[in-house]
Amino acid sequence: MPDNPWMTAPSPDAELMALIDRIGHRDEAALRLLYDRTSPKLMGLAMRVVRQREWAEDVLQEAFLTVWRVAGDYRSSLSPPLAWLGLIVRSRALDLLRRRTADRAQLTQEFDELMADTLESDAPNPADTADASEQAWALHQCLSQLEGRQREVVSLAYLREMSHGELADQLKLPLGTVKTWIRRGLEKLRVCMGRFA
Amino acid sequence: MNLIAHPELLELLAASHALGTLRGGARRRFEALAREQAPVRAAALVWQGRLASMTELQPSITPDPAVWTRIRNMIDAEQSKLAIERQRDAANARAADKAQQPQQGGWLRSLALWRGATAAGALATVLAVTIGLNLRDQLHNAPAVQYVAVLSDDKDAASMLVTFDPKKKQLVLQRVGGFSEGDDKSLQLWALPPGGAPRSLGVLDNAPGLRLAASESDVHAVPALAISLEAKGGVPAGSGPKGPILFKGALIEKTI
Numbered sequence: 001m002p003d004n005p006w007m008t009a010p011s012p013d014a015e016l017m018a019l020i021d022r023i024g025h026r027d028e029a030a031l032r033l034l035y036d037r038t039s040p041k042l043m044g045l046a047m048r049v050v051r052q053r054e055w056a057e058d059v060l061q062e063a064f065l066t067v068w069r070v071a072g073d074y075r076s077s078l079s080p081p082l083a084w085l086g087l088i089v090r091s092r093a094l095d096l097l098r099r100r101t102a103d104r105a106q107l108t109q110e111f112d113e114l115m116a117d118t119l120e121s122d123a124p125n126p127a128d129t130a131d132a133s134e135q136a137w138a139l140h141q142c143l144s145q146l147e148g149r150q151r152e153v154v155s156l157a158y159l160r161e162m163s164h165g166e167l168a169d170q171l172k173l174p175l176g177t178v179k180t181w182i183r184r185g186l187e188k189l190r191v192c193m194g195r196f197a
Numbered sequence: 198m199n200l201i202a203h204p205e206l207l208e209l210l211a212a213s214h215a216l217g218t219l220r221g222g223a224r225r226r227f228e229a230l231a232r233e234q235a236p237v238r239a240a241a242l243v244w245q246g247r248l249a250s251m252t253e254l255q256p257s258i259t260p261d262p263a264v265w266t267r268i269r270n271m272i273d274a275e276q277s278k279l280a281i282e283r284q285r286d287a288a289n290a291r292a293a294d295k296a297q298q299p300q301q302g303g304w305l306r307s308l309a310l311w312r313g314a315t316a317a318g319a320l321a322t323v324l325a326v327t328i329g330l331n332l333r334d335q336l337h338n339a340p341a342v343q344y345v346a347v348l349s350d351d352k353d354a355a356s357m358l359v360t361f362d363p364k365k366k367q368l369v370l371q372r373v374g375g376f377s378e379g380d381d382k383s384l385q386l387w388a389l390p391p392g393g394a395p396r397s398l399g400v401l402d403n404a405p406g407l408r409l410a411a412s413e414s415d416v417h418a419v420p421a422l423a424i425s426l427e428a429k430g431g432v433p434a435g436s437g438p439k440g441p442i443l444f445k446g447a448l449i450e451k452t453i
Contacts, residue, residue: 061271138247158251168406
């Protein structure tokens with residue numbers, strides 16, 4: 001298959017995987033290189049989940065300490081390297097949110113302010129695909145086909161692990177609307193992602 | 198219902214499962230099916246992988262440089278602890294080997310030992326109480342540690358553990374490698390302040406553990422310590438190191 005992009009496209013994955021392997025062998029210099037390469041991206045992800053800079057930096061710190069400890073297990077995960085790092089950050093971020101449920105009221109308020117922007121403007125897909133895996137690039141293409149608000153609701157459901165009810169509450173949308181957007185969004189993703197499989 | 202006969206529904210359920218919006222009984226039923234039927238499990242894993250890439254697509258934000266400093270400090274501290282544990286385990290293993298040698302040859306069969314066992318049981322109770330009391334004293338008198346450094350040789354092998362106890366105003370040094378400077382030489386400890394000349398913190402003798410009087414100002418804002426090999430008694434006051442630097446390492450302020 002000479003036209004298979006997996007075989008020919010220059011991919012940053014190999015470089016990131018080599019760094020993670022070195023970290024698995026306790027190479028601190030490799031951790032620094034990985035941090036320099038991926039921390040802005042992962043900080044962006046942490047901010048998107050927890051919304052506060054200070055919290056996001058705590059999440060980033062915990063995530064890189066986790067990477068330091070579990071890098072040796074990376075290969076068995078079969079994930080693209082940046083997605084693997086992203087899952088660690090998301091998991092640490094959700095942990096932090098669970099710990100801060102006491103501050104929920106404040107969080108919700110900031111969340112509403114943020115959402116007032118994103119849901120009204122129907123901004124173009126803001127994704128930054130530098131360093132993203134082939135799979136992420138495919139997802140990016142497919143998410144771009146969704147209407148802005150649908151894309152936002154689907155993204156938040158995943159990144160913040162929110163239920164239909166929680167999304168409806170926080171976005172001040174009828175529950176039926178949230179359910180419909182998510183169902184239609186997933187249906188479009190199903191058809192679109194099928195073409196990349 | 199046979200999900201495998203309805204591929205579109207299977208995909209949608211797998212996608213909702215991975216997204217996290219499939220909840221409650223529906224989620225449990227889907228997971229039960231996935232455990233039983235490989236194609237269902239495969240669809241679930243495919244969608245988990247696809248949606249995981251959502252984490253790769255967020256706009257970048259540069260974190261504060263202090264975040265890396267905190268990560269590095271925590272990893273350095275963890276590494277130092279591991280190095281010390283390895284040294285201690287090795288030392289304990291050697292001590293255990295020595296202790297066992299004279300007893301080989303059947304201590305289990307020793308009548309005297311079994312006779313003594315009952316008495317030992319009683320003694321153990323007394324000891325346990327005594328050790329409990331001692332432990333409480335020890336905890337009470339445990340050194341406060343404010344700064345820690347593990348000084349390593351040029352092959353990164355830990356050679357000296359340095360801690361600063363602000364309560365007793367002293368630096369406590371513990372040799373953790375097998376280095377011996379010989380009878381005609383001395384090791385000398387130096388603070389390496391940023392942009393300044395090395396400042397002597399004292400000369401070490403041959404003991405495995407050693408204490409040097411020091412105040413917090415001696416170690417505050419000093420990023421690293423080093424040990425040089427000098428003529429017996431060290432270099433004269435006011436002079437910098439004359440011999441080679443053998444060990445060095447970062448000085449970390451403990452925050453917890």
